[in-house]
Amino acid sequence: MTETVRTWRHIPQRYNLTGSKCLQCGNVFFPSRIICPECRRKGKLEDLKFSGRGKIHSYSVINTPTDEFKDIAPYVVAIVELEEGAKITSQIVDCDPDSIEIGDEVEMVFRKVREEGEDGVISYGFKFKPKT
Incomplete structure (x- = not known):
């Protein structure tokens, strides 16, 4: 499937x-x-829009990333447990990777995820940042 x-x-x-x-x-x-x-x-399933608030359930600091993400290393990838109970994997942004702890409250932000080549499609999506 294409990007x-x-x-x-x-x-x-x-x-x-x-x-x-x-x-x-x-x-x-x-x-x-x-x-x-x-x-x-x-x-019977229904659509649910999540609040975008949650807590860090687990995390890892990526110090040696793939070539695609080498410009942003080190960075944090976490499993975030949303207030509604679902768990999702996301990057944690706007933080010092050494200051992140399990249980920290986070909130969703909308950011650039990747760019396909110099003239390609720019993909945006959710990431999380520590709640202030």
């Missing part, structure tokens, strides 16, 4: 932080699912 197609297909999740919630068991998911893994066909 352009992937970008357009994932706009609801990437730009709005939209997932799904099972009305049967109450579990929340990101990205959206069409079937609840707990309830299977008995479950």
